[in-house]
Amino acid sequence: xxxxxxxxxxxxxxxxxxxxxxxNSRDVIxxxxxxxxxxxxxxxxxxxxxxxxxxxxLGHEFMGEVVEVGPGISDGDLRVGDRVVVPFPIACxxxxxxxxxxxxxxxxxxxxxxxxxxxxxxxxxxxYGYSHLTGGFAGGQAEYARVVxxxxxxxxxxxxxxxxxxxxxxxxxxxxYMGADMCDIQEGDVVxxxxxGPVGQFAMDSARVLGAEKxxxxxxxxxxxxxxxxxxxxxxxxxxxxxxxxxxxxxGGRGPDKCIDAVGLEATxxxxxxxxxxxxxxxxxxxxxxxxxxxxxxxxxxxGGVVSVIGVYGGLIDKFPAGAWMNRSxxxxxxxxxxxxxxxxxxxxxxxxKIDPTRVITHRLPLTEGPTGYDLFKNKKDRCEKVVLAx
Amino acid sequence: MKTDIRSTSRLRQDPLVRxxxxxxxxxxxxxxxxxxxxxxxxxxxxxxxxxxxxTAVGVRELAAATGLLGRPHPAWLWGRVGGDLMDLxxxxxxxxxxxxxxxxRTVVATAAVTAITATDVxxxxxxxxxxxxxxxxxxxxxxQPPDEVYALWKDLERLPDFMAHLDEVRVTGPRTSHWRAxxxxxxxxxxxxxxxxxxxxxLLAWRSVDGADIDNSxxxxxxxxxxxxxxxxxxxxxxxxxxxxxxxxxxxYFGEEPHQQLDDDLRRFKQIAETGEVVRSxxxxxxxxxxxxxxxxxxxxxxxxxxxxxxA
Numbered sequence: 001x002x003x004x005x006x007x008x009x010x011x012x013x014x015x016x017x018x019x020x021x022x023x024n025s026r027d028v029i030x031x032x033x034x035x036x037x038x039x040x041x042x043x044x045x046x047x048x049x050x051x052x053x054x055x056x057x058l059g060h061e062f063m064g065e066v067v068e069v070g071p072g073i074s075d076g077d078l079r080v081g082d083r084v085v086v087p088f089p090i091a092c093x094x095x096x097x098x099x100x101x102x103x104x105x106x107x108x109x110x111x112x113x114x115x116x117x118x119x120x121x122x123x124x125x126x127x128y129g130y131s132h133l134t135g136g137f138a139g140g141q142a143e144y145a146r147v148v149x150x151x152x153x154x155x156x157x158x159x160x161x162x163x164x165x166x167x168x169x170x171x172x173x174x175x176x177y178m179g180a181d182m183c184d185i186q187e188g189d190v191v192x193x194x195x196x197g198p199v200g201q202f203a204m205d206s207a208r209v210l211g212a213e214k215x216x217x218x219x220x221x222x223x224x225x226x227x228x229x230x231x232x233x234x235x236x237x238x239x240x241x242x243x244x245x246x247x248x249x250x251x252g253g254r255g256p257d258k259c260i261d262a263v264g265l266e267a268t269x270x271x272x273x274x275x276x277x278x279x280x281x282x283x284x285x286x287x288x289x290x291x292x293x294x295x296x297x298x299x300x301x302x303x304g305g306v307v308s309v310i311g312v313y314g315g316l317i318d319k320f321p322a323g324a325w326m327n328r329s330x331x332x333x334x335x336x337x338x339x340x341x342x343x344x345x346x347x348x349x350x351x352x353x354k355i356d357p358t359r360v361i362t363h364r365l366p367l368t369e370g371p372t373g374y375d376l377f378k379n380k381k382d383r384c385e386k387v388v389l390a391x
Numbered sequence: 392m393k394t395d396i397r398s399t400s401r402l403r404q405d406p407l408v409r410x411x412x413x414x415x416x417x418x419x420x421x422x423x424x425x426x427x428x429x430x431x432x433x434x435x436x437x438x439x440x441x442x443x444x445x446t447a448v449g450v451r452e453l454a455a456a457t458g459l460l461g462r463p464h465p466a467w468l469w470g471r472v473g474g475d476l477m478d479l480x481x482x483x484x485x486x487x488x489x490x491x492x493x494x495x496r497t498v499v500a501t502a503a504v505t506a507i508t509a510t511d512v513x514x515x516x517x518x519x520x521x522x523x524x525x526x527x528x529x530x531x532x533x534x535q536p537p538d539e540v541y542a543l544w545k546d547l548e549r550l551p552d553f554m555a556h557l558d559e560v561r562v563t564g565p566r567t568s569h570w571r572a573x574x575x576x577x578x579x580x581x582x583x584x585x586x587x588x589x590x591x592x593x594l595l596a597w598r599s600v601d602g603a604d605i606d607n608s609x610x611x612x613x614x615x616x617x618x619x620x621x622x623x624x625x626x627x628x629x630x631x632x633x634x635x636x637x638x639x640x641x642x643x644y645f646g647e648e649p650h651q652q653l654d655d656d657l658r659r660f661k662q663i664a665e666t667g668e669v670v671r672s673x674x675x676x677x678x679x680x681x682x683x684x685x686x687x688x689x690x691x692x693x694x695x696x697x698x699x700x701x702x703a
Contacts, residue, residue, distance in 0.1 A: 003691065020692040023671040023702075053674070055689030072667065094665040096534060096620055108662045111675035112687075114655055123658075126672060129690065136674015136690045146673075146692070149666065 002391070003057045003142035004370035009047035012058065012371045020138065020146040025072030028150040030064035030084060034163040035140050037061075037373050037387045038171055039197050040264075040312050044131060045374060048265060048288065049314055051115065051132040058370075060088035060128040061170040062140025063163060070150070077151040084154035086140065086147050087339035088171045090126040093152035104336035109148065110135040119315070124336070141370055143391040155343045164388060165350055168202070168357040172386075174342035176202025176262065179310040181342075182333040183258035185210045190251050192216040192300065194293040195262035196224035196235075198360045198386045199310060203260045204233050205355050212258075216250060218243055218293075220268065223383040227360070238270040244300045255302035264311025265289035281318060288315030298324050298332075309334035360386040367391040402463035407514050411471060412459030414507070415452040422449025433500045434493025435485050448478065468515035475508035527628045529653045533664045534621040537613040538592045543664055544611055544624075545595060553659035553669060555652055555679045567600075580604035606631045626657060655679075676701035 005015045020029055038061050043049050045058075063085040066078055078084070090110075091103035098106050106125035110116055113123030116133050126148065129139015138145065147154055157166050176199045183191060191207040193200050196219035204215045208231075217228035218236045225235040236246045247256055269275035269292040278290040297307045298321045307330055325332060349355045362385040365373050373387035402408045421429050426445035427437045435441050451474050458467035482501040489497060533540055543549070547568050551557040558579075559571040566586040574580045582603030588596035588610070598608035607630035616623045659669050659679055669678040674687040676697070693701060 005689075005691065018692040018694050020673075021698060023673075023676060024668055026667070053686060053689045055691055056674075057689075057691045090670075092662075092666045092670075094534060095661070096532065099534065108666050109670050111670055111672050111678075113658055114651060126670070132674050132687050132690065135670075136672045136687050138673040138690045138692060148670065148672075 001143035002367055004059060004139075004367065004389075005054075006044060006052050006056045006058055007054050010045060012045060012374050014368050014370055015055070017055075017057065017142070020144050022068065022070045023146065024148060025070045026149045026151055027070040028066050028073060028078055028084075028147050028154065029068040029144055030062075030086070030147055030154075031067045031144055032062050032064040032140060032142060032391050033083075034064075034167045035059050035062040035142075035367070035389050035391070036167060036170075036172075037141070037370070037377050037389070039199060039377075040130070041374070042378050043264070043266060043312060043314070045378065046266065049131045049133070051112075053132060053136075056129065056131070056136075057139040057142055058129045059139035059141030060130055061167065061172065062086055062128075062145060063157075063167050063170060064145070066150075066154075067144070073151050078154060078156070082154075083157045084147070084150075085157060085166050085169045085343070086128070086145070086154050087169075087174075087343060088127055088130070089336060089339060090128070090135070090137065090148045091152060091340050092149055093340075098152075101338055101341045102335070103338040103340045112136060127336075141367065141389060143367065153340065155347070157347075159351060161347075161350060162358075164358045164361060166347065166357075167388065168198070168360075169339075169343050169346055169350075171337065171339065172198045172360075173202050173346055173355070173357050174339045175199050175310050175337040176204075177206040177342050177346060178335070178337045179203040179260040179262060179308050180206035180210050180212075182308040182335075183207065183210075183260065183306050185212050185258060187211060188213045189257040190214045190216065190254075191258045191260065192218060192247055192256035192297070193260045193262055194218045194267075194297055195264075195311060196221070196228050197262065200224075200260075200262035201227060201231075201360050201385075202355075202357070203262050203310065204228060204231065207258075207260070209349065209354055214250075216247065216256065220270070221380055224385060227385060231359075241270075243270070243296050247300045251302070255300050255305070257302055257305050259297035259301045259305065259307045261293045261297050261307065261309045261311045263293035265291070265313050265315075267292040267294075267311075278318070287318045289313045289317045291317040291320065295319065295321055298330060301328075301330055303328040304330070306331045306333060310337065312336075361388055363387045365389055402465075402518060405463070405518065407510075408459055408463050408468070408518060411468070411511065411514060412456050412463075415456035415459065415471065419449045419452030419456055422446065422452060431493070432496065433482075433485075434489075434496030436490075444481065448474070465515060465519040468511060468518055471511045472508065472515050475504060475511055478504050479508065525628075525630055525649065527650050527653045528626065529650070529657045530623065530625045531657045531661050532616045532621055532623050533661050535664055537615055537622045540622040540624060540664060541592045541595070541613050544613075544660070545589075549663075553663055553679060554656045568597075570599075574605070582607070624657065624660070626653065628653060671701075 001019050002014055003017045005013055007013045041058055066080050066082045089104040091098050091106040092108040095107040104125050109126035110123055112132055112135055117123045126135030126137050128137045180203050189212050191212040193203050196217045207215050215233040217233045218238055219225050220239040229235050267290045281287045301307050367389045376382055376384040377387050422445050426442040430441045430445050455471050485497055547560045550560050556572045561569045563569050568584050571581045582599040584597045584599050586597050588594055594612050596610035599606055609628040612625045614623045662669050671678050674690045
């Protein structure tokens with residue numbers, strides 16, 4: 001089959017690889033009907049996530065039709081022909097973390113848990129197409145994929161919603177939603193969102209669905225800010241404005257009640273000297289992540305507010321504003337998305353028309369043009385917001 | 392997940408080692424506090440050279456006492472042997488150059504030091520082990536109740552499913568079993584084991600019987616986790632690692648880190664208990680062999696040949 005493979009830093013190739021096969025009894029194989037490129041795939045391509053190997057298949061946002069079922073799956077759960085969306089973190093559903101709905105912290109699904117335990121203190125779940133640190137599972141930017149512990153993970157789609165309407169249940173929609181959910185939004189809340197990429201857009205939509213009074217988008221790409229403005233959100237271009245002052249102005253001097261970092265470790269900064277400082281430290285590996293958005297969110301948030309982090313961080317950061325965080329009683333909440341917790345309620349919201357995930361799609365390409373998709377998305381060419389690939 | 396590793400110090404309870412430690416202390420104190428008097432007792436002149444030599448010997452004795460009583464190690468015993476030889480050399484010189492006064496006392500002292508030397512050599516030789524006793528502990532929590540977890544572990548023939556180095560466990564009787572395992576550097580070791588304790592739902596303990604390639608013993612304790620969170624499992628393994636500290640360092644160099652292995656073994660036991668089997672990825676298709684597969688297979692499906700090998 002054809003698959004999008006990581007072949008080195010800034011290098012993605014479509015390669016011919018063997019078809020997947022059942023390795024565990026509760027596996028299923030799906031024929032992929034739609035898959036997408038995620039912002040976090042760019043962290044892999046840009047070389048910020050260690051333990052990638054040449055030839056790894058990328059992709060953790062995918063859906064398709066079940067074509068083979070492992071012997072450990074009962075007919076009541078999944079059958080050949082079922083249409084399923086696959087969440088990006090692999091959960092067992094049985095360990096203490098899964099029972100607490102902390103699916104991305106599953107204790108059983110990462111065969112390389114010893115590695116992730118060394119880096120993170122405790123192991124984290126397996127993730128498709130996302131380095132060997134998260135297990136070395138083949139990704140979903142391919143014609144077929146193996147779904148692990150499928151009966152505990154795959155979400156059956158039994159309605160006639162289109163692939164494009166449900167595909168993002170695999171990652172970006174629940175991730176944005178969890179960003180807003182962790183904010184514990186109250187009546188009258190102003191929510192500021194750093195990053196107007198797909199996850200940021202869905203965090204904004206979710207904040208509104210959860211009752212935010214005002215939603216503010218912060219980015220530097222005008223077309224992404226336009227996309228947010230079209231939904232009625234207020235925008236701040238951080239290249240032309242001091243973000244903290246602009247936020248104070250928009251909130252009567254209070255600062256936003258809730259702040260969402262939908263940027264993560266590859267942030268850019270309006271002030272070029274600050275950006276250069278972190279870029280240089282990252283280059284010599286004295287910090288691995290550039291936390292501008294996080295720093296700004298902490299300094300901007302009103303006292304007692306919540307800073308919710310869904311942008312990906314991988315290692316260490318410098319100059320974390322611990323004084324602001326501690327002295328002003330801020331709450332910091334975060335996590336890789338616990339997708340399995342949010343899929344069904346979000347499927348309901350999509351069905352009711354309260355959230356339209358298709359609004360972020362700007363490019364539809366065949367799988368074989370995957371490398372072009374990466375180039376468009378990474379370099380923000382042709383007003384690229386979200387690339388969907390079809391095998 | 393928590394693992395610990397240490398060499399057990401049997402020397403701390405060893406009466407001979409402790410006795411030698413106290414001997415050092417009892418000799419060292421007067422040598423340092425009253426070197427002139429001590430030299431006279433040996434029948435040696437009270438010259439400043441003799442006094443400072445006596446003080447130096449006293450400091451050495453006190454160092455040996457601190458080592459043997461505080462952090463006993465065979466090196467301290469060999470240190471004592473070296474010290475004895477120095478003392479004998481000095482006493483021999485004293486005898487040769489003796490002016491006659493107190494000669495008897497010097498002869499007695501020389502005889503005493505000779506006896507002590509023999510004791511020290513005996514202690515050093517017998518307490519220096521060719522293998523290092525190792526103790527590994529690891530702990531994890533699984534969601535099932537203790538009875539179920541105990542029952543899963545008691546099925547000894549399933550141990551090789553999650554313990555990376557075990558190739559086979561065969562139950563040979565109600566309390567006996569035969570174990571076959573891979574050892575560092577591609578060697579294979581076998582032993583018979585007997586169950587020494589079996590408290591349903593709480594404890595399983597075993598040890599290898601005489602004639603094992605590597606003497607070993609172990610126990611697993613099962614206790615209810617607080618807050619109804621299932622079972623806390625604590626594993627302790629003790630074994631005589633061949634080749635001593637050098638062998639251990641060499642094994643580590645070749646990627647056979649024992650405590651990491653036990654940690655991973657327990658992680659896989661948890662996977663079996665909670666999900667039914669060991670999870671395989673394309674990068675680590677060999678299940679329990681995952682750690683030995685670095686650099687791993689790329690995260691892409693396996694060819695038919697690779698698949699056969701991985702599932703073998």
